[in-house]
Amino acid sequence: xxxxxxxxxxxxxxxxxxxxxxxxxxxxxxxxxxxxxxxxxxxxxxxxxxxxxxxxxxxxxxxxxxxxxxxxxxxxxxxxxxxxxxxxxxxxxxxxxxxxxxxxxxxxxxxxxxxxxxxxxxxx
Amino acid sequence: xxxxxxxxxxxxxxxxxxxxxxxxxxxxxxxxxxxxxxxxxxxxxxxxxxxxxxxxxxxxxxxxxxxxxxxxxxxxxxxxxxxxxxxxxxxxxxxxxxxxxxxxxxxxxxxxxxxxxxxxxxxxxxxxxxxxxxxxxxxxxxxxxxxxxxxxxxxxxxxxxxxxxxxxxxxxxxxxxxxxxxxxxxxxxxxxxxxxxxxxxxxxxxxxxxxxxxxxxxxxxxxxxxxxxxxxxxxxxxxxxxxxxxxxxxxxxxxxxxxxxxxxxxxxxxxxxxxxxxxxxxxxxxxxxxxxxxxxxxxxxxxxxxxxxxxxxxxxxxxxxxxxxxxxxxxxxxxxxxxxxxxxxxxxxxxxxxxxxxxxxxxxxxxxxxxxxxxxxxxxxxxxxxxxxxxxxxxxxxxxxxxxxxxxxxxxxxxxxxxxx
Numbered sequence: 001x002x003x004x005x006x007x008x009x010x011x012x013x014x015x016x017x018x019x020x021x022x023x024x025x026x027x028x029x030x031x032x033x034x035x036x037x038x039x040x041x042x043x044x045x046x047x048x049x050x051x052x053x054x055x056x057x058x059x060x061x062x063x064x065x066x067x068x069x070x071x072x073x074x075x076x077x078x079x080x081x082x083x084x085x086x087x088x089x090x091x092x093x094x095x096x097x098x099x100x101x102x103x104x105x106x107x108x109x110x111x112x113x114x115x116x117x118x119x120x121x122x123x124x
Numbered sequence: 125x126x127x128x129x130x131x132x133x134x135x136x137x138x139x140x141x142x143x144x145x146x147x148x149x150x151x152x153x154x155x156x157x158x159x160x161x162x163x164x165x166x167x168x169x170x171x172x173x174x175x176x177x178x179x180x181x182x183x184x185x186x187x188x189x190x191x192x193x194x195x196x197x198x199x200x201x202x203x204x205x206x207x208x209x210x211x212x213x214x215x216x217x218x219x220x221x222x223x224x225x226x227x228x229x230x231x232x233x234x235x236x237x238x239x240x241x242x243x244x245x246x247x248x249x250x251x252x253x254x255x256x257x258x259x260x261x262x263x264x265x266x267x268x269x270x271x272x273x274x275x276x277x278x279x280x281x282x283x284x285x286x287x288x289x290x291x292x293x294x295x296x297x298x299x300x301x302x303x304x305x306x307x308x309x310x311x312x313x314x315x316x317x318x319x320x321x322x323x324x325x326x327x328x329x330x331x332x333x334x335x336x337x338x339x340x341x342x343x344x345x346x347x348x349x350x351x352x353x354x355x356x357x358x359x360x361x362x363x364x365x366x367x368x369x370x371x372x373x374x375x376x377x378x379x380x381x382x383x384x385x386x387x388x389x390x391x392x393x394x395x396x397x398x399x400x401x402x403x404x405x406x407x408x409x410x411x412x413x414x415x416x417x418x419x420x421x422x423x424x425x426x427x428x429x430x431x432x433x434x435x436x437x438x439x440x441x442x443x444x445x446x447x448x449x450x451x452x453x454x455x456x457x458x459x460x461x462x463x464x465x466x467x468x469x470x471x472x473x474x475x476x477x478x479x480x481x482x483x484x485x486x487x488x489x490x491x492x493x494x495x496x497x498x499x500x501x502x503x504x505x506x507x508x509x510x511x512x513x514x515x516x517x518x519x520x521x522x523x524x525x526x527x528x529x530x531x532x533x534x535x536x537x538x539x540x541x542x543x544x545x
Contacts, residue, residue: 068188068278
């Protein structure tokens, strides 16, 4: 593929307007980015887009009902639906530590689903 | 009734209140935080998405992770009392030693009489609702503000609906579009009255474009339909500022989310007699973020709505440093006025210190590429900065240092005019 794709970088709130070109030889050039994250995002977005996924899962053993979770790294987009389906079946029992791994190495992507808050055990 | 005295009271335990209280305690002063909810953290607790902390921690955190870091900071600080499930309801008579007295009501603590030498207003915002924007139609169930729907889903675990239309393209609405989609609901579209999105561009990209959710710019929801539950909305294009009802189309939905802006929660500020800025709805503040009432300071979204929590933290910590100076009897009174000039809706704070570094936040009135920020005193330009892109939804921040004022001829009026060209 040659030609230029124009994207807005989502790595941070600055929202740099990127131009991404793939040369005849296959080399990818990203321009318009103000930092390295934009370069990485531009390349990945062209070849294999990834997103950090956040959701909540069922929580027991606490007055809180839902435990917020995230993927500890961006997950390939094609696996997002499967991850959300798996997360909707999860039930976690308090206590929970922030960063605790709930699903390890999801579909061999190297991406874990982790808790994003600490929950102490309590009645309810 | 329990009575207690502190050096400072902080009203609100969200991102602004937590950062301010931790910093005041670090200055060696006693401080109490009053928080209405069961936990500290404010709106961060329901903002389970990532994108927080890139400036403050140089890490990409979710809201709960960001909140937890400050909760821990407060828990390990000495001289901090946190009153949860407590609302400051009434303002008491001022004493000579403790000019600020409030009465708090709490399930946990009963009636409290708290007094202090200084206070920090950090109550944040409430959402604008259907009444504020006046959408015609019936009044069925299924119309929520976006932030309330976010709380229902993320904290309480209820899906607010199956087929949603979002009114307004504020960040909370955009984030909710993705959240609802990922929760199995369908989002039929986002309807924005302005010709540009009012949330961050990155959120339009990752929350709408990723899912092919249409963004109807220059459109309004001209009617909400349905008897008991929402059955649909009528969407009309805006031409010359007028909805063209003959070109309206219908979207069949069971839920309408409103993401149409925030209003500072100023109930307590009004009871304290604090003067408000009609442009922001929040308090008018001097260069140290002190309001018109001596010893009462303000920061965070109560003062003005911030795009990022990182800016809230930054502002709250700076505010707290000035509170410490005030408590130590070292508050700097040498200040001059700040006035918004061309293309600027507001600038915060409303005064500046000529003798120390100042940090300002502003919102533009225009959408413009290759713009220029200009600071003038008495018609003389003291500083200029290039701005690649400005729009009302993206806050601009800048500093002014004493060195930049050196060499300036002394003017009768030292007012700083801030404009965008």
